[in-house]
Amino acid sequence: MKVTCFSTKEFERKSLVKANNGNHDLLMVPDTLSLSTASIAQRCEGIMIFTGDDASAPVIEKLHSIGVRYIALRSAGYDNVNLQKAHELAIKVANVPAYSPYAIAEHSILLMLALNRKIISTSARIHLKNFSLNGLVGFDMNGKTAGIIGTGKIGSVAVKILHGLGCRILAYDINQNKELTTSYGVKYTSLDELLKQSDIISIYTPLTQATKRLINKESIDKMKNGVMLINTSRGGIVDTSAVIEALKNGKIASAGLDVYENEKGIFFFDRSNEVLQDDLLSRLMAFNNVIITPHQAFLTNEALENIADTSFQNLTTWSLGNKSKNEL
Ligand code: NAD
Numbered sequence: 001m002k003v004t005c006f007s008t009k010e011f012e013r014k015s016l017v018k019a020n021n022g023n024h025d026l027l028m029v030p031d032t033l034s035l036s037t038a039s040i041a042q043r044c045e046g047i048m049i050f051t052g053d054d055a056s057a058p059v060i061e062k063l064h065s066i067g068v069r070y071i072a073l074r075s076a077g078y079d080n081v082n083l084q085k086a087h088e089l090a091i092k093v094a095n096v097p098a099y100s101p102y103a104i105a106e107h108s109i110l111l112m113l114a115l116n117r118k119i120i121s122t123s124a125r126i127h128l129k130n131f132s133l134n135g136l137v138g139f140d141m142n143g144k145t146a147g148i149i150g151t152g153k154i155g156s157v158a159v160k161i162l163h164g165l166g167c168r169i170l171a172y173d174i175n176q177n178k179e180l181t182t183s184y185g186v187k188y189t190s191l192d193e194l195l196k197q198s199d200i201i202s203i204y205t206p207l208t209q210a211t212k213r214l215i216n217k218e219s220i221d222k223m224k225n226g227v228m229l230i231n232t233s234r235g236g237i238v239d240t241s242a243v244i245e246a247l248k249n250g251k252i253a254s255a256g257l258d259v260y261e262n263e264k265g266i267f268f269f270d271r272s273n274e275v276l277q278d279d280l281l282s283r284l285m286a287f288n289n290v291i292i293t294p295h296q297a298f299l300t301n302e303a304l305e306n307i308a309d310t311s312f313q314n315l316t317t318w319s320l321g322n323k324s325k326n327e328l
Pocket of ligand 1: 077151152208299
């Protein structure tokens, strides 16, 4: 199959070429999929896209008009794809449902520990030969209450790590995982109870209509004073303005954000020579108790290999006229 791979970055080219193994005719482009770039896929039956690509209804219509019949996502999340339009036009879409839950879960715990023990400030100070400990006091993770929103593949791994650190774990999910209760002492609660009791709140749900801006002014008001908030899931789950207000007045003591609601067009790109036009992000970046990583949680060798392998398996299955098990 002839395939355009949108948003291909230097770090993933090797794994994509290896996983393709010469099976498909690839056109790897750095361009982000949008209405204005969709025509790059002219004469391609398939495209591959990532989280920053726009596969909204008008883009899917355009892709269909130029002959695209298959969309292989190189991600687990698919909130950037209008599935209804794709189904209407008989375009098949498949994701990579699990590539390494460890990569994302581990990154979320890294954000917690780095914020808690103020590692970014320490590192900056050491370079200035400031070896003082003032202002660097953290807390023991042991005995703290961690509130896990979403206990699917990634949330479950986070639970296991936090259990190892001695945390008491509360969880909120529309589907409960009994194994987490029996083996790791997880107590499922209502969202309100989780917000009220947790010292650390970490999000692992997909972005859906139900989770959009789940963390907003109202839900933040219900949190403990001085809570830590971690989001490695999707930016749209958190109302950034409300988080900024809460960081300013101390309700939220620290935040670790791998995703940001307006990240499209900013994250994944080198903007170091430009004036940042996004005022919300600029304000977030100005807090010394906020760590922002640019949608980096997935970025391990293992995850990249698994992403590439599954994406090409999806395309190959389709090219053989079969149904992919990852079809959405
Ligand atoms: P998953 O489907 O295994 O788990 C999601 C969990 O959320 C499920 O248990 C589900 O029941 C729960 N859930 C769904 N809707 C809910 C709601 N309204 N309220 C409460 N719980 C709800 O998914 P996963 O593999 O664990 O991934 C979770 C999300 O992480 C993905 O959808 C994606 O958005 C994000 N992600 C981020 C990165 C990154 O690099 N930052 C990488 C991969 C995935």
